[in-house]
Amino acid sequence: MQSLSLYKFFYLAIRQSFFDLGIKEPEIADYIANLLAEFARTDNLYKIRNAQGEKLTTVVEMLIEANYSFREREIKKHIGDYTLFMTGIFREYVKNQSFFQFYLEEGKRAYFYVFNFDRLAYVPGSYLFFELSKNFEFYSGALDYMKKRFFKETKSSDPFLDFSYQLSRYVH
Numbered sequence: 001m002q003s004l005s006l007y008k009f010f011y012l013a014i015r016q017s018f019f020d021l022g023i024k025e026p027e028i029a030d031y032i033a034n035l036l037a038e039f040a041r042t043d044n045l046y047k048i049r050n051a052q053g054e055k056l057t058t059v060v061e062m063l064i065e066a067n068y069s070f071r072e073r074e075i076k077k078h079i080g081d082y083t084l085f086m087t088g089i090f091r092e093y094v095k096n097q098s099f100f101q102f103y104l105e106e107g108k109r110a111y112f113y114v115f116n117f118d119r120l121a122y123v124p125g126s127y128l129f130f131e132l133s134k135n136f137e138f139y140s141g142a143l144d145y146m147k148k149r150f151f152k153e154t155k156s157s158d159p160f161l162d163f164s165y166q167l168s169r170y171v172h
Contacts (some may be wrong), residue, residue, distance in 0.1 A: 088143020
């Protein structure tokens with residue numbers, strides 16, 4: 001039930017932010033709201049595991065695993081989702097770690113891979129991943145805008161805990 005209310009909160013926040021920015025993409029808003037609701041549970045950020053069952057916590061580890069895995073599409077989708085989430089919601093953290101440009105490039109590349117995979121397999125809705133790839137920086141910026149509009153900026157030393165705390169105040 002909480003994930004439904006999380007989804008609803010994020011969907012309304014994303015739609016309002018998209019409206020403010022003149023973005024008319026309800027399917028993208030729905031996808032991003034689902035992504036945010038999923039990643040609000042931090043264990044979902046690191047759900048990709050290697051063959052030994054160990055959590056992969058960096059984009060580089062995920063890229064390496066994708067090259068040696070039958071789950072390449074799943075891993076690439078997760079890379080796209082993870083990098084969109086991190087560059088949008090935790091933009092300053094990613095910039096301070098000097099990952100920002102790398103995440104933008106890998107996010108675009110990952111979503112384009114998913115688009116091609118789905119397109120060649122005749123999966124309906126593959127255009128969504130093309131749109132996310134083509135306008136990755138734009139949607140990342142829209143997420144950053146949403147965070148600034150709906151969450152207070154703080155000087156917390158742990159942006160992840162701060163975000164979780166603020167989110168808990170919105171969603172019960």
